[in-house]
Amino acid sequence: MMKRHLLIDTGLLFLIPLGIIGFSVSSQTDSPADHVAGAQHNHLKQTTDTAYTPKGRTIDTSQIQSLDFRASRVYRVTYAKTTFRAPLEADYREQRLYRYVPGSKKNNRTYSWSRIKAHVGKRVYVDMKAKAYYRDDDGERESEDFYRIRVSKSTTAQKYWVNEDVFDD
Structure with missing residues (x-):
């Protein structure tokens, strides 16, 4: 009885590798064209959602703009109020003046340092800090x-955003 079980186990151990080898050989003989033949092309139609248009008005499809799905490097900006004065560092010209925190707006304008008559050691008023996460x-x-x-000391003066590297440490 024991010999019979050993014989069955030995037979199964011999058949399992043969089955695996046979399966791998048969899967390699399939041509790649067989798999491609089943693929279909998707045809997307351009449609306009008219559920939110006022009654009696038509939508001019030439004015519809596609959405911009490019991933932004900046995914969050936090703001905090602060108040201090700081002198500009010797390498301040390597940085830029911005209208908004870089990355927070799509079309951010940059300005020249000559606009504020900057020079090394010029003291500027700082009233807000932003931390941009990217x-x-x-x-x-x-x-x-x-x-x-x-x-200027005036709170209504033109304000610019700058990198922390423009200040002396």
């Missing part, structure tokens, strides 16, 4: 600090 090229999360500055 993903670098490797996908890792990073953050960078920006400060809102103005040249």
Whole structure:
């Protein structure tokens, strides 16, 4: 009886590898064209949602703009009020003046340092801090600090956003 079980086990152990080898050989003989033949092309139609248009009005499809789905590197910006004065560092020209925190708006305007008559050691008023969180090229999360500055003591003066590197440490 024991010999019979050993014989069955040995037979199964011999058949299993043969079955695997046979299956792999048969799957390699299928031509790639057999798999491609089953693929179908998707045809998408351009449609306009008319559920939210006022009655009696038609939609001019030439004015419809496609949505921009490109991923932004900046995914969050946090703001905090602060008040201090700081002198500009010697390498301030390597940075830029921005209208908004970089990455927070799609069309952000940059300005020249000559606009505020900047020079090394010029003291500027800082009234807000922003921390921009973004993903670098490797996908890792990073953050960078920006400060809102103005040249005049007046709170209605033109304000610009600058990188933290423009100030002396």
